[in-house]
Amino acid sequence: MxxxxxxxxxxxxxxxxxxxxxxxxxxxxxxxxxxxxxxxxxxxxxxxxxxxxxxxxxxxxxxxxxxxxxxxxxxxxxxxxxxxxxxxxxxxxxxxxxxxxxxxxxxxxxxxxxxxxxxxxxxxxxxxxxxxxxxxxxxFDTAVNTALDAVDKIRDTADSHDRVFFIEVMGRDSGYIAIQCAIAGGAESVMIPENLTSVDEIAAILQKGFDKKKSSSIVIVAEGDEEGNAQIVAKNIKDKMDENLDIRVTTLGHIQRGGIxxxxxxxxxxxxxxxxxxxxxxxxxxxxxxxxxxxxxxxxxxxxxxxxxxxxxxxxxxxxxxxx
Amino acid sequence: MxxxxxxxxxxxxxxxxxxxxxxxxxxxxxxxxxxxxxxxxxxxxxxxxxxxxxxxxxxxxxxxxxxxxxxxxxxxxxxxxxxxxxxxxxxxxxxxxxxxxxxxxxxxxxxxxxxxxxxxxxxxxxxxxxxxxxxxxxxFDTAVNTALDAVDKIRDTADSHDRVFFIEVMGRDSGYIAIQCAIAGGAESVMIPENLTSVDEIAAILQKGFDKKKSSSIVIVAEGDEEGNAQIVAKNIKDKMDENLDIRVTTLGHIQRGGIxxxxxxxxxxxxxxxxxxxxxxxxxxxxxxxxxxxxxxxxxxxxxxxxxxxxxxxxxxxxxxxx
Amino acid sequence: MxxxxxxxxxxxxxxxxxxxxxxxxxxxxxxxxxxxxxxxxxxxxxxxxxxxxxxxxxxxxxxxxxxxxxxxxxxxxxxxxxxxxxxxxxxxxxxxxxxxxxxxxxxxxxxxxxxxxxxxxxxxxxxxxxxxxxxxxxxFDTAVNTALDAVDKIRDTADSHDRVFFIEVMGRDSGYIAIQCAIAGGAESVMIPENLTSVDEIAAILQKGFDKKKSSSIVIVAEGDEEGNAQIVAKNIKDKMDENLDIRVTTLGHIQRGGIxxxxxxxxxxxxxxxxxxxxxxxxxxxxxxxxxxxxxxxxxxxxxxxxxxxxxxxxxxxxxxxx
Amino acid sequence: MxxxxxxxxxxxxxxxxxxxxxxxxxxxxxxxxxxxxxxxxxxxxxxxxxxxxxxxxxxxxxxxxxxxxxxxxxxxxxxxxxxxxxxxxxxxxxxxxxxxxxxxxxxxxxxxxxxxxxxxxxxxxxxxxxxxxxxxxxxFDTAVNTALDAVDKIRDTADSHDRVFFIEVMGRDSGYIAIQCAIAGGAESVMIPENLTSVDEIAAILQKGFDKKKSSSIVIVAEGDEEGNAQIVAKNIKDKMDENLDIRVTTLGHIQRGGIxxxxxxxxxxxxxxxxxxxxxxxxxxxxxxxxxxxxxxxxxxxxxxxxxxxxxxxxxxxxxxxx
Structure with a gap:
């Protein structure tokens, strides 16, 4: 050749x-x-x-x-x-x-x-x-580190305001980025397509955290999760929980594709x-x-x-x- | 005291x-x-x-x-x-x-x-x-640098795919973050509340870029722009331009609040x-x-x-x- | 237990x-x-x-x-x-x-x-x-990325000035950080304790690069290399090469231990x-x-x-x- | 024209x-x-x-x-x-x-x-x-941020080991980088050409820190300080202080010239x-x-x-x- x-x-x-x-x-x-x-x-x-x-x-x-x-x-x-x-x-x-x-x-x-x-x-x-x-x-490794850097930044503001954040990462059919980000970012929970995690289960985990006086929580959501994207999941969870709960959503999007x-x-x-x-x-x-x-x-x-x-x-x- | x-x-x-x-x-x-x-x-x-x-x-x-x-x-x-x-x-x-x-x-x-x-x-x-x-x-300086890092990353993928990106940065009443990001990120245009820039003007700037064979373009949108947020602006521009144009939107969100x-x-x-x-x-x-x-x-x-x-x-x- | x-x-x-x-x-x-x-x-x-x-x-x-x-x-x-x-x-x-x-x-x-x-x-x-x-x-992964970030930065200035840089990374008995940095940083050569690379060989590689009009070169040196640390190696190479060659040395030191x-x-x-x-x-x-x-x-x-x-x-x- | x-x-x-x-x-x-x-x-x-x-x-x-x-x-x-x-x-x-x-x-x-x-x-x-x-x-702003990132990393390891670090930054005739790094990095002291700070004064500041149980200290030294570079300063201070003091020196060097x-x-x-x-x-x-x-x-x-x-x-x- x-x-x-x-x-x-x-x-x-x-x-x-x-x-x-x-x-x-x-x-x-x-x-x-x-x-x-x-x-x-x-x-x-x-x-x-x-x-x-x-x-x-x-x-x-x-x-x-x-x-x-x-x-x-x-x-x-x-x-x-x-x-x-x-x-x-x-x-x-x-x-x-x-x-x-x-x-x-x-x-x-x-x-x-x-x-x-x-x-x-x-x-x-x-x-x-x-x-x-x-x-x-x-x-993959770069995308995970980019997403993780975002999770770290959001943790700063989540902690300062006692908020719950749903962070959507890429992964239409797979939860690889999500699961790595969740472990490395110290997230309270993760929702991935490979795994059935109901909105009720997430709500229970968040509730457990509040009972232990956790001031903030982060849930990582793979974009292709069977319960929907982060916006949908967050809305459904909000409906089930204390109305004073301050829930925010961030969709990381295309920043995960670029970078050094x-x-x-x-x-x-x-x-x-x-x-x-x-x-x-x-x-x-x-x-x-x-x-x-x-x-x-x-x-x-x-x-x-x-x-x-x-x-x-x-x-x-x-x-x-x-x-x- | x-x-x-x-x-x-x-x-x-x-x-x-x-x-x-x-x-x-x-x-x-x-x-x-x-x-x-x-x-x-x-x-x-x-x-x-x-x-x-x-x-x-x-x-x-x-x-x-x-x-x-x-x-x-x-x-x-x-x-x-x-x-x-x-x-x-x-x-x-x-x-x-x-x-x-x-x-x-x-x-x-x-x-x-x-x-x-x-x-x-x-x-x-x-x-x-x-x-x-x-x-x-x-x-402010940290937020601008965080947003700019995202713009740099998105530029990588925009260039690789010949895409137009609308990137929304924070600023409900002010375009400070947007204008600094636009200059430092080499954006093709910027939309801020302090300044009336119509969707038609943006469309014209993008068109001029294509005519010069620019392969990708980035428009920074302050969340409080009078034409609407990045999603709305992008949709309105898409309606006015070549349907083959590959337009994407990223809303940077809360990552701009945190970080070192x-x-x-x-x-x-x-x-x-x-x-x-x-x-x-x-x-x-x-x-x-x-x-x-x-x-x-x-x-x-x-x-x-x-x-x-x-x-x-x-x-x-x-x-x-x-x-x- | x-x-x-x-x-x-x-x-x-x-x-x-x-x-x-x-x-x-x-x-x-x-x-x-x-x-x-x-x-x-x-x-x-x-x-x-x-x-x-x-x-x-x-x-x-x-x-x-x-x-x-x-x-x-x-x-x-x-x-x-x-x-x-x-x-x-x-x-x-x-x-x-x-x-x-x-x-x-x-x-x-x-x-x-x-x-x-x-x-x-x-x-x-x-x-x-x-x-x-x-x-x-x-x-290890963090240390390599920290050292790599330094190599990237030094590449900018090496290219701008047509210089040769010897960069010393940690590794008293092992060349792991050095070898990974060398590959990821696109270095021209690497000197590690596990491997006998003589000063003459390095000089030959650098000379080959100049002959091909490479404007700058980077050599990664593990601190424990058998030929000595980066200062010593650089000096010995300088003695063997064109006196106009602009050689610089950077020892990365303790920044490799810290960081996120x-x-x-x-x-x-x-x-x-x-x-x-x-x-x-x-x-x-x-x-x-x-x-x-x-x-x-x-x-x-x-x-x-x-x-x-x-x-x-x-x-x-x-x-x-x-x-x- | x-x-x-x-x-x-x-x-x-x-x-x-x-x-x-x-x-x-x-x-x-x-x-x-x-x-x-x-x-x-x-x-x-x-x-x-x-x-x-x-x-x-x-x-x-x-x-x-x-x-x-x-x-x-x-x-x-x-x-x-x-x-x-x-x-x-x-x-x-x-x-x-x-x-x-x-x-x-x-x-x-x-x-x-x-x-x-x-x-x-x-x-x-x-x-x-x-x-x-x-x-x-x-x-200048980039160089300061690069040096600061290094100071932050060194602080991690200085704290973990209760060490004193002398960090040399660029500035042959001026202490601009040094002074900004010192403030932003929370350094215990700074030595710049514009200012006469004796080795005795630095020793006194470090001693005061130990008396207050500070576990680690950082001194930023501009390369052109009248007392000499970081290596020299550190040696002279070591001679004046408790011999058990664990003093280290890092010279940041050319990383300060490059980067995004x-x-x-x-x-x-x-x-x-x-x-x-x-x-x-x-x-x-x-x-x-x-x-x-x-x-x-x-x-x-x-x-x-x-x-x-x-x-x-x-x-x-x-x-x-x-x-x-």
């Missing part, structure tokens, strides 16, 4: 640039030519593809976002779109791909591989950490980028590189998409014990 | 603890006994008043929130409430007060002074910076705390300590509440020029 | 407070009485031992340092000292101990256990990450604290709790002290490839 | 990029062509001069360092060097200059102006804040950049733009270099009162 391309797709995540850098520098090290596809599958279809070298990725390891930009592509979901993309790659003689992204990215990559057999290896880049085949995804990546994310991204590249060069295809138990492994795209990585029961138990 | 008390009231602001510390340490230095009133006027009414000394305020200069807690008090708005408060202060022999807070705090302080003549000096503590009589209030105070806020808080205390000891009363043009001055409570401090025209002009 | 005590010893590490909190809250949950020993073995000898409850550890999860303070104790190295310590524990009826610290702490704990058979379980708290029996120690713990450290500390406590209650003794491959395990103190945990060869290889 | 150039010179400072951006965007706004001179006077001599436009300065407002790089130039100190520089500017038809830097920069600019009469306006960019003609210089600029620095830099540009266009020359008492003013280069801006006595007094 002498010529490959890399792209980022789906929601951006801090560390994607570190991953791109590792792929490009790794390619240089192995004597392989490397291109960058701009705006994911969209750029592939349009042929928005640029040559990269070691210099191109100087001084990006610490930058949030992705220098290759990202986009969701409807056209790539069509056979015509994928044909165009294939033709553009053929024109440039690209023999292999590294795809950085999440569920949607790998769903596309699998279909494309099955149709056109261009070897593709993925690197898991998503703040949600909801991919089977890796303990952690690129961007943490050391952990930069190292993980570098390792996964290099692992994806070197796997590709060694003949891996249709798989995602991941780190499980500190070992680099490759998992078929199909499994990364269809299998579920559960939130550790240990962590759920810890929230309960530690907030008591 | 041999015995005084200090309290915080209204919304908490980073740096309030540094201010309390300066008052307490300053009192020790001047040989004056000092008490802390817990939860503002509420604590005054209930007699929730504790002795403080130099040790009590060790290691708090860097903490957000307020160790004396804060609350809004309906009872203090009644003559009965204020009578109770006066009686409690009399019981303890408190001869003077330092009130740390904003508009509401000083409104209460003025009424109370007029009724009971206990000399009171204020220190301006509010993230909004909307007090006449001081160039900056305690907490900046150097600026700690120094300002220390200076204003000491200035309020030493003013009180020298006979000042019914006034707020402020820093205007680097000089410590005292402004009657009445003026701080009723006079308006305008946002500098220079700053508004800078947003326009620098985003071009 | 109905009554236990916890202490911190050796160099402090961010996350120690989160660990103390988990032990105290966990003890409350399991109905066990818990005491805190102040200033490690010194406090044990002097009987500086205080009761703790859930309230005592409120609002400390985010604080650096250790509320129980730490100290090195010469007296505990004597049989007389240990006898006094044992007597103090007997007086209070303490049946088990949780020791938070590093090498020195566990060396003391092992001797003490062998003499007096008070069941003791350790939790690994040291920024150096040089303990066998756990993949990561409490404080990261999410990772707070969660790890909570897990290890709870794991140490629950191990103790289940009958573990003379062992350290650790997390290896995401599993909680217990390793004899003796092994944690005498066995060596190597720095991953993968990481060393990554520095070389990624800086190319 | 239709064509101007901008450059940065001397030690880099956070906010220089924001200043460059304001000058370039301001020039675009006023219809003036603008060039960037790379590496200060060196680049002027070599003709390393590049055209800039609004796009060139996108997304740099938040970056530390300077995109135009900086260097010290021996050649510019010679008449021949300046002649070459003038010729290069003439070749490109550059009619005016904006110089961002400190003392050395403006010394060069004054000489050059006197010889060749190219109108030049300066913007004060130096972390040291030691320029007459402006209350604050670009980079604070909101204050970005706004000040934008204002001063625009002010320098618009002054130049209106006919100002041989002056530095500054902000004094919130007003934009212009001060002759000669005064900025020769006049001394004293450290406020108020601040020195505050350190004493607040650490008591």
């Amino acid at each position: 002498k010529k490959i391309a890399v792209f980022t797709s789906g929601g951006d995540a801090p560390g994607m640039n570190a991953c791109i850098r590792a792929i490009v520098r790794g390619a240089a090290y192995h004597g392989v030519e490397v291109y960058g596809i701009v705006r994911g599958y969209n750029g592939m279809i349009k042929g928005d593809i640029i040559p990269l070298n070691s210099q191109s990725v100087s001084n990006i390891i610490q930058r949030g976002g992705t220098i290759l930009k990202s986009a969701r592509s409807k056209e790539f979901m069509t056979a015509e779109g994928r044909k165009k993309a294939y033709d553009k790659l053929q024109e440039l003689g690209i023999e292999g791909l590294v795809a950085i992204g999440g569920n949607g990215t790998f769903t596309g990559a699998e279909i494309f591989y099955n149709e056109y057999k261009i070897p593709t290896v993925g690197a898991p880049g998503t703040i949600d950490n909801d991919l089977y085949g890796t303990d952690y995804t690129i961007g 990546p943490t050391a952990y994310d930069r190292i993980l991204a570098s390792r996964l980028g290099l692992g994806a590249l070197e796997g590709l060069l060694r003949g891996e295809k249709n798989v995602m590189a991941g780190v499980v138990n500190n070992q680099l492994i490759y998992t078929p795209f199909h499994d990364t998409i269809t299998k579920k990585k559960p939130v550790s029961e240990d962590l759920i138990r810890m929230v309960e014990i530690l907030s008591s | 041999k015995k005084i008390a200090v309290f915080t009231s209204g919304g908490d602001a980073p740096g309030m603890n540094a201010c309390i510390r300066a008052i307490v340490r300053g009192a020790a230095y001047h040989g004056v006994e000092v008490y802390g009133i817990v939860r503002g006027y509420n604590g005054m009414i209930k007699g929730d008043i504790i002795p403080l000394n130099s040790q009590s305020v060790s290691n708090i200069i860097q903490r957000g929130g307020t160790i004396l807690k804060s609350a809004r008090s309906k009872e203090f708005m009644t003559a009965e409430g204020r009578k109770k408060a006066y009686d409690k202060l009399q019981e303890l022999g408190i001869e003077g007060l330092v009130a740390i807070g904003g508009n509401g705090t000083f409104t209460g302080a003025e009424i109370f002074y007029n009724e009971y003549k206990i000399p009171t000096v204020g220190a301006p503590g509010t993230i909004d910076n909307d007090l006449y009589g001081t160039d900056y209030t305690i907490g 105070p900046t150097a600026y806020d700690r120094i300002l808080a220390s200076r204003l705390g000491l200035g309020a205390l030493e003013g009180l000891l020298r006979g000042e009363k019914n006034v707020m300590a402020g820093v205007v043009n680097n000089q410590l001055i005292y402004t009657p409570f009445h003026d701080t509440i009723t006079k308006k401090k305008p946002v500098s025209e220079d700053l508004i002009r800078m947003v326009e020029i620098l985003s071009s | 109905k009554k236990i005590a916890v202490f911190t010893s050796g160099g402090d590490a961010p996350g120690m407070n989160a660990c103390i909190r988990a032990i105290v809250r966990g003890a409350a949950y399991h109905g066990v009485e818990v005491y805190g020993i102040v200033r490690g073995y010194n406090g044990m000898i002097k009987g500086d031992i205080i009761p703790l409850n859930s309230q005592s550890v409120s609002n400390i999860i985010q604080r650096g340092g250790t509320i129980l303070k730490s100290a090195r104790s010469k007296e505990f190295m004597t049989a007389e000292g240990r006898k006094k310590a044992y007597d103090k524990l007997q007086e209070l009826g303490i049946e088990g101990l949780v020791a938070i610290g590093g090498n020195g702490t566990f060396t003391g704990a092992e001797i003490f256990y062998n003499e007096y058979k008070i069941p003791t379980v350790g939790a690994p708290g040291t920024i150096d990450n040089d303990l066998y029996g756990t993949d990561y120690t409490i404080g 713990p990261t999410a990772y450290d707070r969660i790890l500390a909570s897990r290890l604290g709870l794991g140490a406590l629950e191990g103790l209650l289940r009958g573990e003794k003379n062992v350290m709790a650790g997390v290896v491959n995401n599993q909680l395990i217990y390793t004899p103190f003796h092994d944690t002290i005498t066995k060596k945990k190597p720095v991953s060869e993968d990481l060393i290889r990554m520095v070389e490839i990624l800086s190319s | 239709k064509k101007i150039a901008v450059f940065t010179s001397g030690g880099d400072a956070p906010g220089m990029n924001a200043c460059i951006r304001a000058i370039v965007r301001g020039a675009a706004y006023h219809g003036v062509e603008v060039y960037g001179i790379v590496r200060g006077y060196n680049g002027m001599i070599k003709g390393d001069i590049i055209p800039l436009n609004s796009q060139s300065v996108s997304n740099i407002i938040q970056r530390g360092g300077t995109i135009l790089k900086s260097a010290r130039s021996k050649e510019f100190m010679t008449a021949e060097g300046r002649k070459k520089a003038y010729d290069k500017l003439q070749e490109l038809g550059i009619e005016g200059l904006v110089a961002i830097g400190g003392n050395g920069t403006f010394t060069g600019a004054e000489i050059f102006y006197n010889e060749y009469k190219i109108p030049t306006v300066g913007a004060p960019g130096t972390i040291d804040n030691d320029l007459y003609g402006t209350d604050y210089t670009i980079g 600029p604070t909101a204050y620095d970005r706004i000040l830099a934008s204002r001063l950049g625009l002010g320098a540009l618009e002054g130049l266009l209106r006919g100002e020359k041989n002056v530095m733009a500054g902000v004094v008492n919130n007003q934009l003013i212009y001060t002759p280069f000669h005064d900025t270099i020769t006049k001394k801006k004293p450290v406020s006595e108020d601040l020195i007094r505050m350190v004493e009162i607040l650490s008591s």
Whole structure:
């Protein structure tokens, strides 16, 4: 394999640039030519593809976002779109791909591989950490620390005013960010999609806190919780409790996507980028590189998409014990 | 004056603890006994008043929130409430007060002074910076930096996805946080209560950016803008523009209230705390300590509440020029 | 077991407070009485031992340092000292101990256990990450991020001035902090005690960078490198290279010990604290709790002290490839 | 004036990029062509001069360092060097200059102006804040906050171990960073060049702290203090005090030069950049733009270099009162 391309797709995540850098520098090290596809599958279809070298990725390891930009592509979901993309790659003689992204990215990559057999290896880049085949995804650690910093700040004001705060963090289908934030932020409780926690249970926990003279409480809510988002949950709890209770809601939103990546994310991204590249060069295809138990492994795209990585029961138990 | 008390009231602001510390340490230095009133006027009414000394305020200069807690008090708005408060202060022999807070705090302080003549000096503590009589209030610099950090993070993801973001910052009646964030964050535009900016104007600015191939744009919206909050403004703009435009909204919320105070806020808080205390000891009363043009001055409570401090025209002009 | 005590010893590490909190809250949950020993073995000898409850550890999860303070104790190295310590524990009826610290702490704990058979379980708290029996120690992730933040800042000024910087990070016997900083900071090279890298090799790498028109370079040096500290290494390299080369040295020092713990450290500390406590209650003794491959395990103190945990060869290889 | 150039010179400072951006965007706004001179006077001599436009300065407002790089130039100190520089500017038809830097920069600019009469306006960019003609210089607020963050971290470990720390901050001729850090960091004492504080006085303050059972103490030392740097001061104090006293020294070094600029620095830099540009266009020359008492003013280069801006006595007094 002498010529490959890399792209980022789906929601951006801090560390994607570190991953791109590792792929490009790794390619240089192995004597392989490397291109960058701009705006994911969209750029592939349009042929928005640029040559990269070691210099191109100087001084990006610490930058949030992705220098290759990202986009969701409807056209790539069509056979015509994928044909165009294939033709553009053929024109440039690209023999292999590294795809950085999440569920949607790998769903596309699998279909494309099955149709056109261009070897593709993925690197898991998503703040949600909801991919089977890796303990952690690129961007997760940064997102958790960003959310945690917000929780710390809100704790200051919650304590000063004896308030209850419901803080919504990202996670449409998964509670990874929420559970980590809850433990690290010393939250009184957490609501995640993986776990049925009723509004009544939360109300009981809050009540117990007041009885013990806790002056403030924080509940972390994953955006995809089955009881609704933080606004809805807070409203339903307010209806059940003392009307004097001062309840506030903060939805952290897109700040969780950006920012300077943490050391952990930069190292993980570098390792996964290099692992994806070197796997590709060694003949891996249709798989995602991941780190499980500190070992680099490759998992078929199909499994990364269809299998579920559960939130550790240990962590759920810890929230309960530690907030008591 | 041999015995005084200090309290915080209204919304908490980073740096309030540094201010309390300066008052307490300053009192020790001047040989004056000092008490802390817990939860503002509420604590005054209930007699929730504790002795403080130099040790009590060790290691708090860097903490957000307020160790004396804060609350809004309906009872203090009644003559009965204020009578109770006066009686409690009399019981303890408190001869003077330092009130740390904003508009509401000083409104209460003025009424109370007029009724009971206990000399009171204020220190301006509010993230909004909307007090006449001081160039900056305690907490403002920290709040701006917190909001700016969020803007920087959102810029990363906005750029990666070619999106337009409307970011709502605090400021019910004032655009101070918004205008500073807009300049420092390199925002394309800003909407503040002090200034009539129509949705059409914003749409035109955004359009001009696209025409110049700007890939992303950020508009800062003060929560109290006359066109509505960020959600409303974004919706109205979306209706006027290309439907493919990818517009997102983030409301920063309460993270702006908490956090470690900046150097600026700690120094300002220390200076204003000491200035309020030493003013009180020298006979000042019914006034707020402020820093205007680097000089410590005292402004009657009445003026701080009723006079308006305008946002500098220079700053508004800078947003326009620098985003071009 | 109905009554236990916890202490911190050796160099402090961010996350120690989160660990103390988990032990105290966990003890409350399991109905066990818990005491805190102040200033490690010194406090044990002097009987500086205080009761703790859930309230005592409120609002400390985010604080650096250790509320129980730490100290090195010469007296505990004597049989007389240990006898006094044992007597103090007997007086209070303490049946088990949780020791938070590093090498020195566990060396003391092992001797003490062998003499007096008070069941003791350790939790690994040291920024150096040089303990066998756990993949990561409490404080390491925070220290790496603190050092990395410094590297990022220095990169700004190195780039602006075309300078070479030698940055010394902590690690007397181990290069963990150095290697992680080097990868995450995009350093050109790294010097660690585990690895023989000569001054000539570093000079060659720097020269290669100049030949490629790299405008600035950063070399991370672990304080315990066999070639000497950063000052010495920089001097020796300067002697071998172009005299116009602008070389600077920064020794990060004690900033690496303090600060708000990261999410990772707070969660790890909570897990290890709870794991140490629950191990103790289940009958573990003379062992350290650790997390290896995401599993909680217990390793004899003796092994944690005498066995060596190597720095991953993968990481060393990554520095070389990624800086190319 | 239709064509101007901008450059940065001397030690880099956070906010220089924001200043460059304001000058370039301001020039675009006023219809003036603008060039960037790379590496200060060196680049002027070599003709390393590049055209800039609004796009060139996108997304740099938040970056530390300077995109135009900086260097010290021996050649510019010679008449021949300046002649070459003038010729290069003439070749490109550059009619005016904006110089961002400190003392050395403006010394060069004054000489050059006197010889060749190219109108030049300066913007004060130096972390040291030691320029007459402006209350604050670009980079100072960021440097203070960076140093303060380090002080906060060191306080954690100082408290945990009952230690005395001497922390050296930048400031060869001035104690601005030191005094602000001391107040904001709650230091026990401060040593600055502007003020004679003997080692005996510091020893007395530390002793007083111990007598009051202060467990830890921090002394901030400006690198240019007349008693020597932090290492020397600490050694001399150790000789005078109890030998069991655990004294440590940390020299913060170059981390103070880099990093993301604070909101204050970005706004000040934008204002001063625009002010320098618009002054130049209106006919100002041989002056530095500054902000004094919130007003934009212009001060002759000669005064900025020769006049001394004293450290406020108020601040020195505050350190004493607040650490008591």
